[in-house]
Every structure is written in C-alpha cells, then in structure tokens.
Amino acid sequence: RRPHSASLANKVFIQRDYSEGTVCKFQTKFPSELDSRIEKTLFEDTVKTLNNYYAEAEKIGGHSYLEGCLACITAYLIFLCMETRYEKVLKKISRYIQEQNEKIYAPRGLLITDPIERGMRVIEISIYEDRGSSGSSSGSSTTSSSGR
Amino acid sequence: MPSSSAERVRAGAYLPVSVAAGLLAGSSTLFFAFTCPWLAEHVSLAFPPCVAVTFLFVMANFTMATFMDAGVLPRANEDEDKDDDFRAPLYKNVEVRGIQVRMKWCASCHFYRPPRCSHCSVCDHCVEDFDHHCPWVNNCIGRRNYRFFFLFLLTLTVHMVAVFSGGLLYVLEHLEDLWALRAAVTLAVMSVTGLFFIPVVGLACFHLVLVARGRTTNEQVTGKFQGGVNPFTRGCCSNVEFVLCSPITPRYTGKPGKRPPVRVQPPFQKPESLKRSPGKVGDNGIQNKSPPSKQQSPRVLSVPEFKRPSTPPPLPPKPDPVLLKSHLAALEESLLHSQSVGPPGQNLSKMGQILESPSRVHYQVPREQMRKRENIHFPMTCRFQDQSSESSLDQIDKQTPISVHSLLQSSTLPLNSLTLNSRSLSLKHAHRRGDRAHVLGQRPEPLASRPSQSILSGRSGSLSYDSLLSPAELAQRGAYPLSYRAPFLPMDMGGRGPVDPQRPAPRTCSPVFMAASRRSPQHREASPVHYDNLPKGLMGSIQELEEREKQQQQHQQLLLQPQLRPQMPTQDPLGVYDTPGRRSLPHESSSRGPTPPAYGSREFLMSSAAYGYSSRTQPACSSTSSLSRAPRTSTSPLGSNVALQGRSLSPSIYRSLERQAQRSPSTLPGPLPTSSYTTHKALAFSTTSEQQDSDPKYPVNES
Numbered sequence: 001r002r003p004h005s006a007s008l009a010n011k012v013f014i015q016r017d018y019s020e021g022t023v024c025k026f027q028t029k030f031p032s033e034l035d036s037r038i039e040k041t042l043f044e045d046t047v048k049t050l051n052n053y054y055a056e057a058e059k060i061g062g063h064s065y066l067e068g069c070l071a072c073i074t075a076y077l078i079f080l081c082m083e084t085r086y087e088k089v090l091k092k093i094s095r096y097i098q099e100q101n102e103k104i105y106a107p108r109g110l111l112i113t114d115p116i117e118r119g120m121r122v123i124e125i126s127i128y129e130d131r132g133s134s135g136s137s138s139g140s141s142t143t144s145s146s147g148r
Numbered sequence: 149m150p151s152s153s154a155e156r157v158r159a160g161a162y163l164p165v166s167v168a169a170g171l172l173a174g175s176s177t178l179f180f181a182f183t184c185p186w187l188a189e190h191v192s193l194a195f196p197p198c199v200a201v202t203f204l205f206v207m208a209n210f211t212m213a214t215f216m217d218a219g220v221l222p223r224a225n226e227d228e229d230k231d232d233d234f235r236a237p238l239y240k241n242v243e244v245r246g247i248q249v250r251m252k253w254c255a256s257c258h259f260y261r262p263p264r265c266s267h268c269s270v271c272d273h274c275v276e277d278f279d280h281h282c283p284w285v286n287n288c289i290g291r292r293n294y295r296f297f298f299l300f301l302l303t304l305t306v307h308m309v310a311v312f313s314g315g316l317l318y319v320l321e322h323l324e325d326l327w328a329l330r331a332a333v334t335l336a337v338m339s340v341t342g343l344f345f346i347p348v349v350g351l352a353c354f355h356l357v358l359v360a361r362g363r364t365t366n367e368q369v370t371g372k373f374q375g376g377v378n379p380f381t382r383g384c385c386s387n388v389e390f391v392l393c394s395p396i397t398p399r400y401t402g403k404p405g406k407r408p409p410v411r412v413q414p415p416f417q418k419p420e421s422l423k424r425s426p427g428k429v430g431d432n433g434i435q436n437k438s439p440p441s442k443q444q445s446p447r448v449l450s451v452p453e454f455k456r457p458s459t460p461p462p463l464p465p466k467p468d469p470v471l472l473k474s475h476l477a478a479l480e481e482s483l484l485h486s487q488s489v490g491p492p493g494q495n496l497s498k499m500g501q502i503l504e505s506p507s508r509v510h511y512q513v514p515r516e517q518m519r520k521r522e523n524i525h526f527p528m529t530c531r532f533q534d535q536s537s538e539s540s541l542d543q544i545d546k547q548t549p550i551s552v553h554s555l556l557q558s559s560t561l562p563l564n565s566l567t568l569n570s571r572s573l574s575l576k577h578a579h580r581r582g583d584r585a586h587v588l589g590q591r592p593e594p595l596a597s598r599p600s601q602s603i604l605s606g607r608s609g610s611l612s613y614d615s616l617l618s619p620a621e622l623a624q625r626g627a628y629p630l631s632y633r634a635p636f637l638p639m640d641m642g643g644r645g646p647v648d649p650q651r652p653a654p655r656t657c658s659p660v661f662m663a664a665s666r667r668s669p670q671h672r673e674a675s676p677v678h679y680d681n682l683p684k685g686l687m688g689s690i691q692e693l694e695e696r697e698k699q700q701q702q703h704q705q706l707l708l709q710p711q712l713r714p715q716m717p718t719q720d721p722l723g724v725y726d727t728p729g730r731r732s733l734p735h736e737s738s739s740r741g742p743t744p745p746a747y748g749s750r751e752f753l754m755s756s757a758a759y760g761y762s763s764r765t766q767p768a769c770s771s772t773s774s775l776s777r778a779p780r781t782s783t784s785p786l787g788s789n790v791a792l793q794g795r796s797l798s799p800s801i802y803r804s805l806e807r808q809a810q811r812s813p814s815t816l817p818g819p820l821p822t823s824s825y826t827t828h829k830a831l832a833f834s835t836t837s838e839q840q841d842s843d844p845k846y847p848v849n850e851s
Binding site: 020085 | 249277296382410
C-alpha cells in the first residue's frame with residue numbers, strides 16, 4: 001500500500017529539429033512545462049545524447065557500406081539473419097531511455113517514451129502529478145501494474 | 149454493393165503487380181529454358197550465368213520493393229493532438245538548412261507531416277520521404293525501400309538488355325526457321341522485352357536524374373523546388389551515396405515495447421532551482437505568486453488597478469493547464485463583473501471575449517491596427533493545452549493582471565509543445581465569443597489583443613509585440629523576463645535589448661492590454677503586434693482607431709515594417725511553427741490597413757491555388773509510367789520557396805479553396821489585398837456566431 005499515487009497530468013512533445021535536413025534530431029529547447037519538474041541541464045543532456053545516438057545510427061560510413069554490400073551480395077537474405085546497424089543502435093537507445101527513466105525521470109514524476117513508438121517524430125514526455133491519495137487504485141501510477 | 153466494389157478495387161490493385169511479376173518471371177524463365185542452352189553453346193558459357201545473376205538481383209530487388217515497408221509513419225495518438233483536426237492550421241513552416249519548408253497537417257494521421265513526407269491515399273498512411281506509389285509493385289516507395297526500387301529499375305534495364313541481345317543473337321542465327329519452337333519463344337520473349345524496354349529505361353533514367361539531384365518523384369512532379377533551392381540535396385555524389393549506402397531505417401509500425409515498465413511513484417523530486425525559491429512554486433503555483441496587493445482587487449483588469457504601481461509579482465515558472473483555465477475563468481468573471489462599471493468594464497468584457505479564445509491562434513495583426521496601445525487591459529493568456537475556458541472561467545477567482553502575466557509568462561512554452569496547441573482557436577470558444585459580441589458592442593473603444601504572442605513569435609519576423617502599456621502600467625508589471633521574449637520576438641526585440649519596465653516605449657510581448665483609452669495617444673507606440681483572433685467588431689474598432697492614429701503619429705511602424713516580412717530563417721532556429729490557425733475565412737471585406745501579403749493566408753492560398761491549378765496540372769492519377777500518384781498525396785503544388793508565410797487555413801477551408809480552384813482556376817483572383825489578411829485572423833471568431841459582430845458596434849472612442 002503506498003501513501004501516494006501518481007496520475008498522468010500532461011504530456012510534452014519534443015519535436016524534431018529539421019534544421020539539418022531529414023536526419024533524426026530532436027530539439028533541445030527546454031519546454032516550460034518541465035521547468036518545475038526537472039533541471040534544464042538534465043533534460044538537455046538526455047536529448048543531446050539521444051541525438052548523438054541517432055546520428056551514430058544514421059552515419060554513412062564504413063559500416064553502412066559494408067552492410068549494403070553484404071545485403072546486395074546475398075540478395076538481401078542477410079536481413080533474415082542479422083539485424084542492421086540501425087536496429088542495434090535503437091536497442092542501445094531503448095536501454096538508455098529505460099535507464100534515464102529509472103534514474104532521473106521517474107523520480108521526478110516524468111516518463112520518456114521512446115521516439116520509435118511515435119514514428120521518430122516526437123519525444124513524448126509524460127508528466128505525472130502526485131495525487132496524494134492513499135490507496136486509490138484508479139489513476140494511479142503509470143505503467144507498472146504492481147499492486148498497491 | 150460497396151463491399152464488392154471495394155473488393156474489386158482491392159483485387160484490382162493486385163493486377164499490375166501480378167502482371168509485372170508474371171511477365172518478369174515468365175519471360176526470364178522462357179529465356180533460360182529455350183534460348184540459353186544455345187547461347188551457352190555458341191556464344192559464351194558464362195553468358196547464361198551472368199544473366200541468371202542479373203535476374204536474381206532483379207527478383208530480389210523487386211521482392212524488397214514490393215514487400216518492404218516504405219517508412220510508414222504510424223498515426224499519432226490522440227493525446228499528441230488534443231485539438232480537433234479542423235482547428236489546426238494547415239501548414240507549419242520549418243527551416244531546413246536555411247530554407248523554409250512547409251509541413252502540412254495530415255488530417256488522417258493527425259500530425260504535421262515531416263519534410264518530404266507525404267500521405268499515400270492508396271495505402272492511406274503517411275510515408276517518410278515519400279517518392280510515389282508504384283502499382284507495379286503495389287507498394288509505396290519511400291525512404292526505406294527507395295534503393296530497392298531504384299536498383300530494381302537498374303537491374304531490370306540490364307536484364308532486359310541482356311535478354312534482348314541474347315534473343316537477338318539466337319534469332320539472327322536461326323532466321324531460316326523462325327517458326328521453330330525455340331525461335332518462336334525467343335521471338336516472343338524479345339517482343340515482350342522490346343515492348344517494355346522504352347518505359348523501363350525511361351523510368352530508370354528519370355530516377356537516375358532524381359537520385360543525382362536528391363529529389364523524390366513527388367517533389368519533382370509537383371515542382372516543389374522549381375526555381376528554388378532543394379534543401380535536401382547533399383551534392384550529386386553524396387546523394388547517390390545516401391540512396392545506396394545509407395543505413396536502412398527501422399520500421400516504425402508494429403514495434404512492440406518489450407522493456408519492463410518503469411514505475412513512477414511520488415513523492416517526486418523537484419529541481420534545485422525550485423527548492424531554492426519555494427515562493428515561486430506552489431501546487432497552484434500561479435495563484436501563490438500574485439502579490440497580496442493584487443489580490444485585493446476583484447477586478448483584474450480594471451484600469452484603475454493598473455494605475456497603482458506596485459512591485460511586480462514574481463511570475464510563475466510553470467504553466468499549469470488547469471490553472472490557466474481557472475485563470476481564464478477568473479478573469480472572465482471579473483470582466484463580467486466590471487461590465488456594469490462602465491466603459492472599463494466593457495473593455496474588460498471584451499477582454500473576456502478575447503480570453504475565451506484560447507490563444508492558440510498566432511495570427512498576425514496588421515501593425516497598423518496594433519499600434520496603439522489600446523485602451524484596454526487584456527490579460528491574454530496563451531492556451532497551452534486544449535482547455536475549455538468556459539469551465540475555467542467559472543472557477544477563477546480574482547486574478548490580478550500580474551497573475552495573468554504569469555500565465556503569459558508561461559506562454560514561453562516551447563514551441564514544440566505549443567505548436568500543437570497554438571494551431572487555431574478553439575471551436576469551443578467560438579460560440580462564447582458570439583455571445584459576448586453584443587456585450588462588447590457597446591464598447592466604444594477599440595481593443596487590441598495579443599492572445600497568442602508566444603505562438604505568434606514562432607512566426608519569425610512577422611510578430612512584433614508592442615507593449616500596449618502605459619509607462620505606469622509597465623512599471624507595475626515589472627520586468628518581464630526577456631528569456632521568454634526572445635524566442636517570440638526575433639525581429640522585434642532585436643534592437644531593443646532588455647526590457648525596461650519603465651520604458652515608455654514598451655516592446656514587451658506582454659499579453660496584457662492596457663486600457664489605453666485613458667492614455668494620451670502618444671503612449672501608444674507603433675505597434676507591430678499582429679493579432680488575428682479578435683472578433684471582427686473588435687478589429688473593426690481597432691482599425692478605426694488605427695486610422696485615426698495614423699494621422700497623428702509618425703510612422704514608427706515603418707521602422708517595424710521589416711519585421712513583418714516573410715519570416716527570416718534566422719528567426720526560427722528551432723523550426724518554430726507558424727501559421728495561426730485559420731478555421732474559416734471571415735468574409736468581412738478588406739477594411740484593414742495594408743498588411744504584408746505574406747501573411748494573408750487566404751490570399752496565399754488563393755494565389756497558390758491559382759498557381760497550382762492554372763499553371764500546373766494536378767498530379768496525375770495515373771500515367772503510362774509506373775508512377776501512380778494518389779490524389780492529394782502531395783501537398784500544395786507550390787514549392788517551399790513560395791509562400792514561406794504559409795498561413796494556414798483550416799483544412800476544410802483549404803479543401804474548399806482547392807475545389808473552387810479546380811473548378812474555375814481562371815476565376816481565382818490574384819493575391820488578394822493584403823489588408824484582408826487580418827480578417828482571417830479573426831478566424832478564431834469566424835464562426836457564425838461571431839459574425840454577428842459588426843463594426844458599427846465599436847465606434848472608436850477618442851477619449
């Protein structure tokens with residue numbers, strides 16, 4: 001039984017930064033809804049790290065050449081066996097977001113949704129409010145389904 | 149029966165791909181069976197294996213092009229877009245490498261299409277880097293599978309050349325007996341190959357050029373970059389490299405989240421800055437911040453209140469949507485109470501009307517109209533969320549203007565979150581505006597409002613807010629943090645530096661509108677503020693006052709004129725989204741002062757429609773080539789280099805314009821007078837109820 005429960009109050013959407021084209025990059029502008037919830041530097045660090053991950057995933061270089069050649073040579077059968085570089089980086093991103101959520105955002109009543117679930121268009125940050133209710137099961141905290 | 153016709157349509161979609169696959173596989177098989185043995189014998193042993201390898205690549209690329217997800221963007225969740233679709237502005241401008249690109253609102257998918265994204269009506273989804281919908285593979289060609297389609301075309305060309313030449317060699321050696329089985333089959337294969345050779349080679353060359361130029365078929369056919377610069381090109385070699393060697397992006401659809409959920413459990417940590425200054429934050433933060441002196445007056449916006457200078461209250465850091473609603477409610481209530489007071493009250497009731505229109509509109513008011521610091525204090529609140537002001541207004545209790553300022557302070561919400569909200573005025577509030585229209589009718593003074601300054605600021609260059617405050621009022625308002633001004637007044641504030649509250653020439657984007665009627669005209673600065681969401685009556689009265697002031701004042705606004713120009717890319721570093729929501733076009737005639745043509749959404753769309761439909765054919769629904777352009781998968785034919793101001797209309801309006809344009813493109817007027825642009829900004833009020841307002845209700849009061 002927990003004395004407090006959290007309920008979803010609001011969602012902030014961090015939009016894409018298209019200033020460099022269609023590469024995946026998110027705006028680092030600090031939304032004012034988060035002003036009272038998290039330090040600006042933490043937020044910016046998270047977004048910048050994500051941007052770096054995506055830049056690494058989309059980098060055209062030796063790795064992508066190799067992948068392309070292999071795919072071509074094997075008539076794309078290689079895709080059945082191996083995961084692409086992008087998918088590898090996406091897994092890293094997913095782990096990173098999970099870790100950030102656990103360590104930084106959830107303690108502040110926030111949750112970051114992986115952009116891949118939104119088609120890489122937005123980073124969705126859910127803002128939770130402390131309802132302060134005891135033992136209420138409705139509208140209580142988020143994704144966890146553990147009992148209260 | 150609809151179901152059978154739908155089924156026929158669906159079945160019909162498989163016909164071209166079946167034909168293509170059948171011809172490809174069948175012809176090649178016949179070639180290998182009937183011609184290759186002779187070729188292996190008499191030409192080269194290596195010839196058939198090479199052709200076989202080529203055929204293998206053709207089939208592999210064909211399969212990938214057919215079955216690979218093109219980069220389908222999943223539809224947005226409901227909570228990502230809280231507004232109703234028809235209230236959303238149709239376009240948002242984004243700067244890509246210094247060039248303004250327009251993002252169109254996708255009514256089906258509920259988001260603004262990223263650059264180069266388009267909606268395929270055949271498949272009914274948005275595709276990233278949409279190229280075209282190819283019926284021969286029965287699939288959209290987009291970011292993920294364009295290289296396979298391109299390679300399919302190239303390898304098919306090579307394969308066809310090989311098959312044709314092999315068959316030709318055979319036939320030339322067997323001229324004497326062309327009716328033999330092998331020769332006949334070879335001839336048939338050759339004829340099929342020859343028949344499709346020209347279209348395939350033509351298409352392959354076309355895509356070679358596209359790849360070299362870094363364009364998609366969509367962009368090429370709609371002429372987006374005609375006469376303009378393509379912001380997406382990286383140079384010929386880099387473009388080819390990007391197409392062929394870039395990493396394959398992942399599928400966006402159908403990705404289940406397998407991570408363990410993260411528990412969010414109060415109590416929540418607070419940021420250090422808040423811990424240090426507890427006064428700023430409260431659960432109902434905004435209310436706590438109001439200074440006690442302000443809370444004494446029940447009438448938030450009465451003019452006498454502002455005459456009392458006092459220490460400016462600290463502004464709340466966080467905009468709480470519930471709070472905003474409550475503030476709106478309180479403000480409105482106070483406005484209503486003050487109605488009986490007289491002109492000030494009437495002013496306030498007007499403000500209430502303004503309040504109700506959630507300032508998701510970012511319209512640009514012609515400067516002439518906004519120049520004066522009008523007579524009224526308006527607590528302008530920017531609605532950051534989709535809020536119902538009706539309920540909130542009922543809850544609010546005696547909020548001071550400062551608290552309203554605080555609300556406006558929170559209007560510094562990043563545009564990324566505001567964009568969704570700031571799209572247009574809420575329909576919900578339209579009827580209320582209509583209700584109050586008559587109330588405001590008695591008001592003699594014009595009103596000026598800057599409801600969505602923060603949003604307006606997103607439109608770089610077009611928004612400049614003049615403070616409508618008198619010096620005394622400014623003093624009491626205190627210093628508005630520049631931090632939130634900066635993004636919104638890119639051009640306006642450029643030369644001004646920090647705001648000095650005591651400055652008589654305020655340029656703050658204060659959303660509060662002072663009742664300038666009590667002030668002498670000289671307090672009214674040339675106001676570059678632009679507003680779009682005032683009711684027609686208000687705008688009419690403002691216009692009248694405007695005209696009068698023109699005669700009195702110097703043309704300060706000429707100094708501000710540059711700010712109204714088409715958005716500068718530098719003003720929009722983060723790709724702030726512009727375009728006030730335009731629900732409908734008010735049909736008041738152009739009684740406004742001249743406004744820059746760029747901002748006239750209606751003019752723009754009319755002119756663009758004229759361009760689009762008179763100078764360019766609509767995207768062909770079908771063509772002899774393999775390009776199948778679904779209707780309206782592309783956005784306006786105008787390139788991004790046109791109409792950077794893309795003021796939006798509601799999609800319904802835009803569609804009606806399109807239809808109108810389609811029917812009679814020749815009758816489309818040229819770019820409408822820019823003065824009529826401001827009328828569009830009253831789109832927030834442009835519902836039928838609002839149109840009850842009439843100008844005569846707002847005679848200008850020169851007191």
